[in-house]
Amino acid sequence: MKINTNESHAATPTEQVSWERSMLEKLLLEVYREQRRSRIWRWVGRLLWLLLIAMVLFTLTSGKRELGAAKAHTAVINLSGTIDSDQNQADMLRDALETAYGNPNVKGIIIRANSPGGSPVISNIAFEEIRRLKALHRTIPLYVVAEDMCASGCYYIASAADKIYADPSSLVGSIGVIGSSFDFTGLMDKLGVKRRIKIAGSNKDMGDPFTPETAAQTQIWQDMLQDIHQKFIASVKQGRGNRLHDGDHPDVFSGRVYTGTEAKKVGLIDDFGNVYSVSRDVIKAPELVDYTPDEGISKRLSRRLGSEVQQGLQGLAEKPW
16 A cells, blocks of 8 residues: 655644735735835925925026126125124125125125124124225225114124215114113012022123122123123224214213214214115115125025935835845
8 A cells, every 4th residue: 555745734823824914914014114115205205396496596696696696786785683793794794705705797886784693793793894895805895785774783884884874764874782671689688589580690690680799790790791891882983084073962871872874974874875875876886796605595495405315215214125
């Protein structure tokens, strides 16, 4: 009697479950890989479209600027908003001025100012940089044209220019320094709340609104403000020279603002004018080209593109293929 050794072996229930599980895992893995590939191509498509749009916009905007910059023109730089480290107008002005001075077709530069002021540090840096660059390019006039307002730190910067122009209704000046805080100690007494604060250094809590300010601390604050104010005054006098009639108008450094009409009498501005009249009648180059570093849609798209790339790369790195 022969025994057939090739007879098929019937799968046990355990083997059947194992086989089904293996097939299911392979199927799910393939589906996952397909989804990953699809997701990657979606990211690639988005990035390519954003890159294409950014390139088109950059070409259009830069082409327009280069077209104007190829002939004699007046360079315009916009100084606007609160002067602070976030916007860092000192860096912006330096970069824009270096670009403008580097173009042989620039016949003059106008800083179009519309700002209430801000940081004395940023203002002083901008003041010093403007004077430094002016000294290197003496044949190119640099003017400031004030629009609605050129006050405090903005005027600090403006005083570095060769001349300052403004509208009769512009607000100009405010050569002063301010510091402020709140004192909640009286309210705390009414509420029966006590302040617990630990310091090393008798003046470390200066400015804390929940701690009484001593007479010595009040004097320290006043001395600091006075020191900054004197630097402000010295810079304005350095920039304006004998055009400033502070002897006849002792309140010019009191922190008050003047209209353009009053500012001309005091010597804070040289004459009335706007960007069009100054470029046309003073610089004799009516063609205006904006040299303000671009923060428009093209730059926003560039930042968006960078964000999309970062997110896409992060998504690819999160899970294995």
